[in-house]
Amino acid sequence: MKRLGPGLILALVFGFAFLYLPILVLVAYSFNASRLVAVWGGFSTHWYGALMGNEALLDAAWTSLRLALVSATAATALGTLAALALTRYGAFRGRTLFSGMVLAPLVMPEVITGLSLLLLFIALDVERGFWTIAAAHATFGLGFACIVVQSRLMGFDRSLEEAAQDLGATPFVTFWTVTLPLIWPAIAAAWMLAFALSLDDLVVATFAGGSGAATLPIRLYSAVKRGVTPEINAACTIMIVTAAVVVISASLLMKREQLSDR
Amino acid sequence: MSGRGATARRLVVALPYLWLMLFFLAPFAIVLRIALSEVASAVPPYQPHFEGFSKLGEFLSGLDLGNFKTLLDDVLSGDSLYGASYLYSLRIAALTTLFALLIGYPLAYAMAVAPKRWQGALLVFVVLPFWTSFLIRVYAWMGILGPEGPLDKLLMGLGLTDEPLRLLNTEAAVLIGMVYSYLPFMVLPLFASLQKFDRSLLEAAADLGATPLTAFLTVTLPLSLPGILAGAALVFIPCVSEFVIPDLLGGPDTLMIGGVIWNEVFSNRDWPLASAIAIALLVVLVLPLVLLQRARVARERAA
Numbered sequence A: 001m002k003r004l005g006p007g008l009i010l011a012l013v014f015g016f017a018f019l020y021l022p023i024l025v026l027v028a029y030s031f032n033a034s035r036l037v038a039v040w041g042g043f044s045t046h047w048y049g050a051l052m053g054n055e056a057l058l059d060a061a062w063t064s065l066r067l068a069l070v071s072a073t074a075a076t077a078l079g080t081l082a083a084l085a086l087t088r089y090g091a092f093r094g095r096t097l098f099s100g101m102v103l104a105p106l107v108m109p110e111v112i113t114g115l116s117l118l119l120l121f122i123a124l125d126v127e128r129g130f131w132t133i134a135a136a137h138a139t140f141g142l143g144f145a146c147i148v149v150q151s152r153l154m155g156f157d158r159s160l161e162e163a164a165q166d167l168g169a170t171p172f173v174t175f176w177t178v179t180l181p182l183i184w185p186a187i188a189a190a191w192m193l194a195f196a197l198s199l200d201d202l203v204v205a206t207f208a209g210g211s212g213a214a215t216l217p218i219r220l221y222s223a224v225k226r227g228v229t230p231e232i233n234a235a236c237t238i239m240i241v242t243a244a245v246v247v248i249s250a251s252l253l254m255k256r257e258q259l260s261d262r
Numbered sequence B: 001m002s003g004r005g006a007t008a009r010r011l012v013v014a015l016p017y018l019w020l021m022l023f024f025l026a027p028f029a030i031v032l033r034i035a036l037s038e039v040a041s042a043v044p045p046y047q048p049h050f051e052g053f054s055k056l057g058e059f060l061s062g063l064d065l066g067n068f069k070t071l072l073d074d075v076l077s078g079d080s081l082y083g084a085s086y087l088y089s090l091r092i093a094a095l096t097t098l099f100a101l102l103i104g105y106p107l108a109y110a111m112a113v114a115p116k117r118w119q120g121a122l123l124v125f126v127v128l129p130f131w132t133s134f135l136i137r138v139y140a141w142m143g144i145l146g147p148e149g150p151l152d153k154l155l156m157g158l159g160l161t162d163e164p165l166r167l168l169n170t171e172a173a174v175l176i177g178m179v180y181s182y183l184p185f186m187v188l189p190l191f192a193s194l195q196k197f198d199r200s201l202l203e204a205a206a207d208l209g210a211t212p213l214t215a216f217l218t219v220t221l222p223l224s225l226p227g228i229l230a231g232a233a234l235v236f237i238p239c240v241s242e243f244v245i246p247d248l249l250g251g252p253d254t255l256m257i258g259g260v261i262w263n264e265v266f267s268n269r270d271w272p273l274a275s276a277i278a279i280a281l282l283v284v285l286v287l288p289l290v291l292l293q294r295a296r297v298a299r300e301r302a303a
Helices: A006-030 A046-052 A055-088 A095-107 A110-123 A130-154 A158-166 A171-200 A203-209 A216-225 A230-261 B003-035 B053-061 B066-076 B081-113 B116-131 B134-145 B150-157 B171-196 B200-207 B212-223 B225-240 B244-249 B257-266 B271-302
Strands: none
Touching: A006 A230, A006 B081, A006 B116, A006 B134, A006 B171, A046 A230, A055 A095, A055 A130, A055 A171, A055 A216, A055 B003, A095 A130, A095 B003, A095 B271, A110 A130, A110 A203, A110 B003, A110 B257, A110 B271, A130 A171, A130 A203, A130 B003, A158 A171, A171 A216, A171 A230, A171 B003, A203 A216, A203 B257, A216 A230, A216 B134, A216 B244, A230 B116, A230 B134, B003 B271, B066 B271, B081 B116, B081 B171, B081 B225, B081 B257, B081 B271, B116 B171, B134 B150, B134 B171, B134 B244, B171 B225, B171 B244, B200 B212, B212 B225, B225 B271, B244 B257, B257 B271
């Protein structure tokens, strides 16, 4: 392994500066005592206090969390089933259509997914709100969850399942006691991905939810449209710190697990 | 296979299958159907023609190609809103892909040759912004590029510019936001393909008298082509229909096709026309790209 030359170190520094400076600027401005972006009025946690009094935003955050919880769980359950069907069942009737439908949402433009679901809910005469957004998020989360679980199932030693069945385990018992524990990390990763996608979605939720449910991205978007405010900076800072803590601790945990596996 | 096993198997397929039929295929059929109907000033704002299979003949003759004709007429006319925004979306997506490659390649290369024990951490830090909200990342740039924002202050403080650049609500702002948001999608596949790359090939090239630049252009670059193509696809395809970034960072002259669909639905309430634009977007742009990508993957597997 050769050492990094100055050019490559520069590439790393420039790349990471580009990725992180905007976020750091935003975090810094959330502690700005002045309401004006252009003026630095000294350090203050005033906007965090103001945020705690902003019921609309807190409500929206709570809605988004519940939504992500429900839709990620549904997406992971359905995605795991889809992954099992695609890796284990060989050719079944309608397989091509099935794999197409699983993967299509991954490349489908958000506006089109949103529009199609809006038209579906109108055609079914369903009142749009929390549950229609949950169904929409579960649908696009399904594809991502399926890919993650599928990659684990493909690199998986089938002989363990065969051994269990030789020893008299029914397919269900085999799945529950052998397959599931082995693919568990992939299921957890799929759930996290679906959770993050749901938490982040603005476009599909706007189409699928109507005025029935205000998620955090919908509220943030309408606040941001009106301009940059320190209160929103504070809300964003909290979200950034939360995401950073979760991702870094998850990757540290995964690293430790890999080390103990060896 | 026991009877119960077969039932369980059927259930495993049927649950996600039915779910996707209901929430993916059916909505899609409805979009297609509504693209073929007329706008009505009612709630919902379209005229559904479908009244059961007994009237299928009537239904088919009632299909209305008017929306597609509107689109086509618009594209063929010199002063075209929809055609222009399609082309503009392509232009922005292409420029975003290019800049993401120019910034992402050196970064991915440096990560790939960095000591192994750093690579895990570097990877986490490239992906980390992706896990924070998309909206936040765009919003951060609104503050930076905004009037009297930190960027203008910095540039004026350094004496590089005399007056504020006023970048917010320009095409440059849209491009910065796009490249920033999609950069991880470019870096990850590039990193994966550069990491696999056997560096002794470079030594061989050097031994044979190649300068580092020649070695890069004739050895590294061609071997990382699969990563470049994968990254380009991952950036280009979602960029074409991006809505949030041009909406927040752009101005009136940066209308992309995602924004056109959004406006047709929420402002003009012309759902049939929105559906027709959506179908056209899929047929003209997304489908060819997806097929191209699949052909490439199949070729690589065969090779």
